[in-house]
Amino acid sequence: MTAGDTTSATPAFDTVSIEVDAEHGIGWLFFDRPEKRNAMNPTLNREMILALEVLEADEAVRCVVLTGRGEAWSAGMDLKEYFRVVEAGPPHVEVRARRESAEWQWRRLIHFSKPTIAMVNGWCFGGAFTPLVCCDLAIAAEDATFGLSEVNWGIPPGGLVSRALAETIPARDSLWFIMTGEAFDGRRAAEMRLVNEAVPSDRLRERTVEVASKLAGMNTHVLRAAKVGFKKAQQMSWDEAEDYLYAKLDAATGHDPDQGKQQGMAQFLDDKTYRPGLGSYEKH
CATH class of the missing domain: 3.90.226.10 (2-enoyl-CoA Hydratase; Chain A, domain 1)
Structure with missing residues (x-):
């Protein structure tokens, strides 16, 4: 190194x-x-x-x-x-x-x-x-x-x-x-x-x-769900992908010890401190 x-x-x-x-x-x-x-x-x-x-x-x-x-x-x-x-x-x-x-x-x-x-x-x-x-x-x-x-x-x-x-x-x-x-x-x-x-x-x-x-520096649980969801969805029909991706979303946000979804949404909707597309939310 x-x-x-x-x-x-x-x-x-x-x-x-x-x-x-x-x-x-x-x-x-x-x-x-x-x-x-x-x-x-x-x-x-x-x-x-x-x-x-x-x-x-x-x-x-x-x-x-x-x-x-x-x-x-x-x-x-x-x-x-x-x-x-x-x-x-x-x-x-x-x-x-x-x-x-x-x-x-x-x-x-x-x-x-x-x-x-x-x-x-x-x-x-x-x-x-x-x-x-x-x-x-x-x-x-x-x-x-x-x-x-x-x-x-x-x-x-x-x-x-x-x-x-x-x-x-x-x-x-x-x-x-x-x-x-x-x-x-x-x-x-x-x-x-x-x-x-x-x-x-x-x-x-x-x-x-x-x-x-x-x-x-990003949320590892969300990253994994995002990349696996994309790779799996490539092989699926639209109907199959809908069921699978919603299940992955629930799993990623429901079992996330960092509470990434809650933090990101709060900073975007309530605090107005995060603007999607212009950076990552601030992890606490």
């Missing part, structure tokens, strides 16, 4: 690492195989599951940022380990590897109880698109390099990459990069809405901290 950051002790891992900035409520989760451009191998997948559990349980962490050590976010699957080690082993080894990669890359991230931000600091290729999309928000360096190069060596995109792309990118753009294998930069990623923003690399951390701090 930079000078002045407040950190707390966290477990040691071999392929990932955690830094907790308690002052700002941010948990930094790193792909930590810089010598392999942070490629995801079975060990990393197992450790990511454990690391997310640590961050979810840490009360000092109110927002999680997923990023990479060195010059890469993640180069995707570690092809050597998967195609030369995992697939050469007994069937249960491959089954476990697939299960553990899916467990954190989409199941945990999609349903994570705290806001998540992907901070794409460099290379993002292949299988790395899945956790990128499954983070709630994403900010990339303008010169970050993205690519779906699998077609160049004779295979389609692996895992759930195609499903992730369908969640975020228009079909024409998705098929262009899937079928040509061409790379693109952070600016293009933002144009296609694969990421929310692309900023100069020297401002990437600053901008990410700004957004993460804003989320960390």
Whole structure:
């Protein structure tokens, strides 16, 4: 962490690492195989599951940022380990590897109880698109390099990459990069809405901290209800969504120890101290 950051002790891992900035409520989760451009191998997948559990349980962490050590976010699957080690082993080894990669890359991230931000600091290729999309928000360096190069060596995109792309990118753009294998930069990623923003690399951390701090300062119960409600409603009819979202609203406001709805409404309707759209209500 930079000078002045407040950190707390966290477990040691071999392929990932955690830094907790308690002052700002941010948990930094790193792909930590810089010598392999942070490629995801079975060990990393197992450790990511454990690391997310640590961050979810840490009360000092109110927002999680997923990023990479060195010059890469993640180069995707570690092809050597998967195609030369995992697939050469007994069937249960491959089954476990697939299960553990899916467990954190989409199941945990999609349903994570705290806001998540992907901070794409460099290379993002292949299988790395899945956790990128499954983070709630994403900010990339303008010169970050993205690519779906699998077609160049004779295979389609692996895992759930195609499903992730369908969640975020228009079909024409998705098929262009899937079928040509061409790379693109952070600016293009933002144009296609694969990421929310692309900023100069020297401002990437600053901008990410700004957004993460804003989320960390908000009501966690309401944020969770808002993001889960949106994701669930995407798959529902209007009638189903009405029932579900009203139930989530009641649950979020009825079991909120911060009494966020009551505070916000009182400041807006009674005290006239809060104006929606121009900031957050003041938490007491």
